Amino acid sequence: xxxxxxxxxxxxxxxxxxxxxxxxxxxxxxxxxxxxxxxxxxxxxxxxxxxxxxxxxxxxxxxxxxxxxxxxxxxxxxxxxxxxxxxxxxxxxxxxxxxxxxxxxxxxxxxxxxxxx
Amino acid sequence: xxxxxxxxxxxxxxxxxxxxxxxxxxxxxxxxxxxxxxxxxxxxxxxxxxxxxxxxxxxxxxxxxxxxxxxxxxxxxxxxxxxxxxxxxxxxxxxxxxxxxxxxxxxxxxxxxxxx
Numbered sequence: 001x002x003x004x005x006x007x008x009x010x011x012x013x014x015x016x017x018x019x020x021x022x023x024x025x026x027x028x029x030x031x032x033x034x035x036x037x038x039x040x041x042x043x044x045x046x047x048x049x050x051x052x053x054x055x056x057x058x059x060x061x062x063x064x065x066x067x068x069x070x071x072x073x074x075x076x077x078x079x080x081x082x083x084x085x086x087x088x089x090x091x092x093x094x095x096x097x098x099x100x101x102x103x104x105x106x107x108x109x110x111x112x113x114x115x116x117x
Numbered sequence: 118x119x120x121x122x123x124x125x126x127x128x129x130x131x132x133x134x135x136x137x138x139x140x141x142x143x144x145x146x147x148x149x150x151x152x153x154x155x156x157x158x159x160x161x162x163x164x165x166x167x168x169x170x171x172x173x174x175x176x177x178x179x180x181x182x183x184x185x186x187x188x189x190x191x192x193x194x195x196x197x198x199x200x201x202x203x204x205x206x207x208x209x210x211x212x213x214x215x216x217x218x219x220x221x222x223x224x225x226x227x228x229x230x231x232x233x
Contacts, residue, residue, distance in 0.1 A: 027182070042226075043223045044208070055138060093160075097219055103169050105150075107164065108162035
């Protein structure tokens, strides 16, 4: 149980285009999902917290207009990288919080490798 | 703000032996949770074990166990009978429940190598 999928697993795009990444909780409902960015050989950096039916909360330094997050249902959150540039190339990971009433746990998707040419 | 410190960037262990990964944390929360996640070369983050701060009993999951010392704010992971598949980056994490969103604060990770 507690499986999270992420699509696509990798994407290559041209500079200036937009890319959408989907995060789905497959066997549980998630009122809260999280988006992370991970640079090579580094830890996960939280970008934003996504709550179903409300606006996402962005961490300091993360551009809201560049990284659009939509959490339209209890099983789906999307991250759209708008007008992507080479510096946006990275590994993006989502997680979904499994609400059990006690010790809610984040389960992670497999990640998306974005390369912007 | 919470902080999580993993002081061992790299560790190695012989196959079938036991290894302990260190983690210390700092939090002002009275109720919090602690986690160890594993990230193999595939980069999929996998939950290894979790611990509720109010529980004194150390969590155990098969070959994985923790040594939770609340007063010392220490949460180490012991891997027994190490297997080749245990080779991965291991991240210690602590929740931040102050905003009710249960954000995770991660340490920088420990890279574990398993020697055949």
